[in-house]
Amino acid sequence: MIHDRGQAVGSQTRGRTVLSHLYLTINKSLYLVQPLACGPGAALRAFRLNKGDGTLYDVAQTNFGAECDCPDFIFRRAGLDPLGCKHVQALVGQGLIEAGAAASVRPEQGRRTVGSR
Numbered sequence: 001m002i003h004d005r006g007q008a009v010g011s012q013t014r015g016r017t018v019l020s021h022l023y024l025t026i027n028k029s030l031y032l033v034q035p036l037a038c039g040p041g042a043a044l045r046a047f048r049l050n051k052g053d054g055t056l057y058d059v060a061q062t063n064f065g066a067e068c069d070c071p072d073f074i075f076r077r078a079g080l081d082p083l084g085c086k087h088v089q090a091l092v093g094q095g096l097i098e099a100g101a102a103a104s105v106r107p108e109q110g111r112r113t114v115g116s117r
């Protein structure tokens, strides 16, 4: 048989659904990691950690740093510990989110104007 012109070899995988799941262990606890959709103005990235026993934690990377909605983060880490809770540390350690405030947001540098004297 003659292949259609312009059809790449890699196109064989087009249309095929790949089922994948990401699991993360934190202190011997297994979590299913599910990416959450982020709207503009909300978090830059967000993940839901599903512990399997019904416990869900949402971890988000915002312009102001990483946040988690677990009790440890809310009561002991928010605004106090830049490393965050174990969920934040685990996602940062695996490269899923970045710690700290976003460095890419730079204030516009003032333009130097050459004034005439």
Ligand SMILES: [Zn+2]
Binding pocket: 057, 068, 069, 070, 072, 073, 085, 086, 087, 088
């Ligand atoms: Zn947490």
